[in-house]
Amino acid sequence: MPEISIIIPVLDEAPGIVACLMALQAWRARGHELIVVDGGSQDRTTELGRPLADQVVGAPRGRAVQMNYGAAASSGNLLLFLHADTRIPANALDSLEQIARKQQAAWGRFDVRLTSRKPIFRIIERAMNLRSRLTGIATGDQTLFVHRRLFEQIGRYPELALMEDIALSSRLRRISRPVCLRGPVITSSRRWEQDGVIRTVFRMWWLRLLFFFGVNTPALARRYRPVRDDA
Numbered sequence: 001m002p003e004i005s006i007i008i009p010v011l012d013e014a015p016g017i018v019a020c021l022m023a024l025q026a027w028r029a030r031g032h033e034l035i036v037v038d039g040g041s042q043d044r045t046t047e048l049g050r051p052l053a054d055q056v057v058g059a060p061r062g063r064a065v066q067m068n069y070g071a072a073a074s075s076g077n078l079l080l081f082l083h084a085d086t087r088i089p090a091n092a093l094d095s096l097e098q099i100a101r102k103q104q105a106a107w108g109r110f111d112v113r114l115t116s117r118k119p120i121f122r123i124i125e126r127a128m129n130l131r132s133r134l135t136g137i138a139t140g141d142q143t144l145f146v147h148r149r150l151f152e153q154i155g156r157y158p159e160l161a162l163m164e165d166i167a168l169s170s171r172l173r174r175i176s177r178p179v180c181l182r183g184p185v186i187t188s189s190r191r192w193e194q195d196g197v198i199r200t201v202f203r204m205w206w207l208r209l210l211f212f213f214g215v216n217t218p219a220l221a222r223r224y225r226p227v228r229d230d231a
Contacts (some may be wrong), residue, residue, distance in 0.1 A: 002033035005076030009066035010036055013084045014043040020084050021052035026095060037070040064157040064164035066206035071156060080145040085188040088143060094183055096145065107146035107172045108139035108179030120197055129158040133180055136173040140165040142185045
């Protein structure tokens with residue numbers, strides 16, 4: 001049985017799926033499980049991904065739904081939810097194996113580093129990582145991981161149109177504080193670069209505020225869609 005199941009929700013990721021999965025082959029060589037969950041890609045994502053994954057699972061479109069499908073198909077003790085445009089540092093495997101083997105159920109996330117070399121992105125990274133450490137709330141860019149029994153205990157991912165990672169980590173935080181691995185994971189800065197740093201940061205904080213005050217997530221998703229890389 002694999003100790004770790006890596007679950008990757010995808011949608012039309014053909015340009016990058018091979019690089020994503022090739023970076024994880026050392027994990028498979030150590031006996032861990034790699035599951036790609038496709039939300040209805042119209043390109044060659046599943047064709048390219050199938051030889052490099054243990055399973056390619058079809059699911060309705062939507063990250064939360066896809067990640068729940070992947071979790072249901074998985075066998076590992078520790079579930080790790082990875083975005084297709086994010087890379088995990090090689091030295092993370094040893095740390096995650098130790099967490100997977102612990103009897104006490106735990107959850108956590110990584111610090112994040114963005115791909116752009118512009119100095120403004122170093123400020124954004126530090127703000128993201130500090131905010132997460134202070135609040136105990138994590139986003140998908142930070143690559144969440146959680147013991148299976150804890151994931152099932154809190155009812156899996158809430159199947160929301162947006163903010164599913166914030167909702168999940170809010171539930172988990174009531175049970176325990178997250179394990180914060182410094183990593184960092186490397187994730188794409190294209191969302192900020194496409195729409196502008198200030199505009200994107202303002203929009204994300206505004207959407208989180210609306211979510212906090214109970215605005216329904218389909219309405220939030222419609223506001224986010226122009227800058228969102230759907231999976």
